[in-house]
Amino acid sequence: MSNVIYSPFTPSGEVTAPPSKSDVHRAIICAALSLGKCTISPVALSNDIKATIGCIEALGARTEIENNALAVDGSNMFKRKSALLDSGESGSTLRFFIPIAAAGGVEAEFTGHGSLLTRPIGIFADILPPAGVECKTSGVLPLKIKGRLKSGRFEIPGNVSSQFITGLLFALPLLDGDSDIILTSPIESVGYINMTIYTMSKFGVRVEKTDFGWHISGNQRYIPTNYTTDGDWSQAAFFMVGGAIGGNITVNGLNKCSAQGDKKIADLLSQFGADVKLGDNSVTVSKNNLKAVTIDASQIPDLVPVLAVCASFAEGTTRIINAARLRIKESDRLKTTAGLLNSLGAAVRELPDGLEINGRERLTGGKADGCNDHRIVMSAAVCAVRSENDIECTDALSINKSYPDFFTDYNSIGGKANVLDLR
Numbered sequence: 001m002s003n004v005i006y007s008p009f010t011p012s013g014e015v016t017a018p019p020s021k022s023d024v025h026r027a028i029i030c031a032a033l034s035l036g037k038c039t040i041s042p043v044a045l046s047n048d049i050k051a052t053i054g055c056i057e058a059l060g061a062r063t064e065i066e067n068n069a070l071a072v073d074g075s076n077m078f079k080r081k082s083a084l085l086d087s088g089e090s091g092s093t094l095r096f097f098i099p100i101a102a103a104g105g106v107e108a109e110f111t112g113h114g115s116l117l118t119r120p121i122g123i124f125a126d127i128l129p130p131a132g133v134e135c136k137t138s139g140v141l142p143l144k145i146k147g148r149l150k151s152g153r154f155e156i157p158g159n160v161s162s163q164f165i166t167g168l169l170f171a172l173p174l175l176d177g178d179s180d181i182i183l184t185s186p187i188e189s190v191g192y193i194n195m196t197i198y199t200m201s202k203f204g205v206r207v208e209k210t211d212f213g214w215h216i217s218g219n220q221r222y223i224p225t226n227y228t229t230d231g232d233w234s235q236a237a238f239f240m241v242g243g244a245i246g247g248n249i250t251v252n253g254l255n256k257c258s259a260q261g262d263k264k265i266a267d268l269l270s271q272f273g274a275d276v277k278l279g280d281n282s283v284t285v286s287k288n289n290l291k292a293v294t295i296d297a298s299q300i301p302d303l304v305p306v307l308a309v310c311a312s313f314a315e316g317t318t319r320i321i322n323a324a325r326l327r328i329k330e331s332d333r334l335k336t337t338a339g340l341l342n343s344l345g346a347a348v349r350e351l352p353d354g355l356e357i358n359g360r361e362r363l364t365g366g367k368a369d370g371c372n373d374h375r376i377v378m379s380a381a382v383c384a385v386r387s388e389n390d391i392e393c394t395d396a397l398s399i400n401k402s403y404p405d406f407f408t409d410y411n412s413i414g415g416k417a418n419v420l421d422l423r
Contacts, residue, residue, distance in 0.1 A: 004377070004396035004407070006384035007416035008365075011247035015239050015409045017231030017254050018044045019068075021402050022192060025052050025092050026199040027227045029100065029170055031072035032056040034203055036224030041069035043229065047401045051088035055097045058083045059106060074224075078104035089114040089330065089401060095163035098124050098145065099171035102133045105148035112141050114372065115330050123164050127154050151177035151218050158187035161325065165214075166196040173205045173220035181213040188298045188325065191261015198259040202227060230255050233262040234302050235403050236283070238378050239413065240265055241310045243285035244274035246385035249413060250284040264300050268293070268307065272314055292316030292359060297323040304355070305337045305379040311357040312346040313386050324353035330401070331373040340376055343368050344383055344391060365389030374401040381410055381417060396420075 019042045029052065031038035043049065043065065053063050053070070060076035083106050087094035094112055098121065101108040122139035129135055132150040137143040154168055165181060172179040187193070197207045197214075204223035208215040231253035243249030256263065256278050266283055270276045271293045275286040292314045297304050304323055311318035326333035338350040341357070345364035349356040365387040370377040372395045380393040396419050399406045407417040 001394075002396040003392055003394050003420045005418045005420065006381050006387075006391040006393065007418075008384055008387050008389070009414045009416055011239070011242040011249050011385055011413045011415065013413040014250040014252060015413055016252045017233070017236040018403055018405060019229045020232040020234070020260060021046060021048055022092070022195055022232075022234070022260065023199065023229045024049055025096065026196055027229060028052050028056060028070065028072060029096060030199055030203040030205075030222055031225070031227065032059070032061040032074040032077055033100070033170065033174070034222035034224040035074045035077055037075075038072045038224050039069055039226045040072060041228060043068055043070040044404065046404055047088055048090035048093065051086065051090040051093040052096075055085045055087065055093055058085050059101065059104065078106060080106065082107040084108070085110050087112040087116060089116045091116060091119050091161070092163050094121065094141075095161065096167045096170060098143070099128070099149060099167040102128060102145055102147070102149035103171035103174045107146045108144070110141060110143040117141050119328055120160070123156060123160060127156060149175060151175040151179045153180050153182060155182045155184050157185040158183040159185045159325070162187070162189040162192040165193055169193070169196050169200065169207060169214065169216065172216040173200075173218065175218045177218045179216045179218065180210070181216070183213045189261065189301060191259070191299055194261070195259045199227075230258045230260060233258060233260045233265060235406075237262065237265040237303055237306050238382050239409075240269060240283065240285045241306050242382050242385050242413070244269045244272065244287060244290065244310055245313045245382070246287050247414075248284070248286045250282055252282045254281060254283055256280065261299050262303055265303055268295060268303070269310065272310055290314035290359070292318040294319045294321065296321055297354065301326050301329070302375065305333060305340075305375045306382060308337050308341060308348065308355055308357055309379050309382045312341055312348070312360060312363065312383075314359040316359055318357045318359070319354060320357070321354040323355070329373070331371040331376065333373070333375070336369070336371040336373060336376050337379070340368050340380055341383070344387065363387045365391050368393040370395030370398060372398050374398045374403065378403070378406055381406075381415065384415070
């Protein structure tokens, strides 16, 4: 077990965003499904990305990484008729690969670890059996599937997780017939679905938007492609908020035309009143007087913890709404975000589907529970910018789930993160 102590500091300088975890997931999968040889770069080996690599290898692909470039050889994909797929703690990996394995006719068992063991997958247990896939699950892991997925009509709610839809989008073009995904409720996190469709298009696969969802033609083929990944706007947000509340930070390696929904962070910080300057491949954020705003989080759930940090220093009462889905992330992120900030001296009220945050000039610091959630631990780091005292946060190494180099990058802009080994 490791804790991290963050000391107060004024952030200044430049940092380069890591490769987008969401983009890398998608590119690796499309590369494997191309049944050829592709190179994906740059790639950072977070635990979630390792899980996706492990799953394509379990289905027959071969990979090799050198100098942050991942070579994928998909020529043996689906040649194994049974497989054990370990998703680690990655909800994306799990939900992407269930329909993919089914499209390949693989008899597969899915396992995972930590909070993933309690995250819902029952939607697939409802929609896959009518399409020829037997599912054995209680609604969470473990899951066993058997049979080959058949094309057709797939009705699915849009307000649980976009990951279910992305999994279907990957799989359905491989089938013999055409398919339709029909939304039974309004879509949330649509940016992640747009990312999926964009990456698929780079590998030669088309998806058509309809009035009620998407139409996917069958008998398509993923074309082997060398793919350059985007910088990660979700991870850049931690440094951008640091600049907004107390310094001047430039984050390089960000595509302002990216399909990532979390690039919305730049607009939101401008709405708070921060000074935000966008370049073609960078963004600079500087401290200013911040004012409370209302944020609809339905399309940007991963930004909520760090936006709540920003709101803690904005004059007035900020409301974050339409965020109920955060209760089934790595932690109950409405509860754990409120708990983090309140433990450090903020004034946050947890609502059924959001947060209400009264701005303060500074936080007091103290002890914080990281809740084994990478985004909570990184949000605690940003709090140190406006803290009177040190912050000691548990579960420091949970950052390895998405951003193994976070402490190194954080310290490079003046941060003081001291990781303690408590074994």
